[in-house]
Amino acid sequence: RVFLLHxxxxxxxxxxxxxxxxxxxxxxxxxxxxKSARLKQRFDRPI
Known part of the structure; x- marks a missing residue:
């Protein structure tokens, strides 16, 4: 899938x-x- 950002x-x-x-x-x-196409969720720690 292509997303046209601009x-x-x-x-x-x-x-x-x-x-x-x-x-x-x-x-x-x-x-x-x-559901098998899901990725594990990433939690970024605030710096």
Missing amino acids: SPLVASITIIRRGKARRAKLYYLRDRVG
Whole structure:
């Protein structure tokens, strides 16, 4: 999926939640559907 970030149709971008992944390319999620396609949630500690 491609998100056009600089399109005039996009008003704002908000990060709802972050996922914890050990690799940059998440190709293994393509075949998964539903709850199995979820990543573990990442909680960033405030500095």
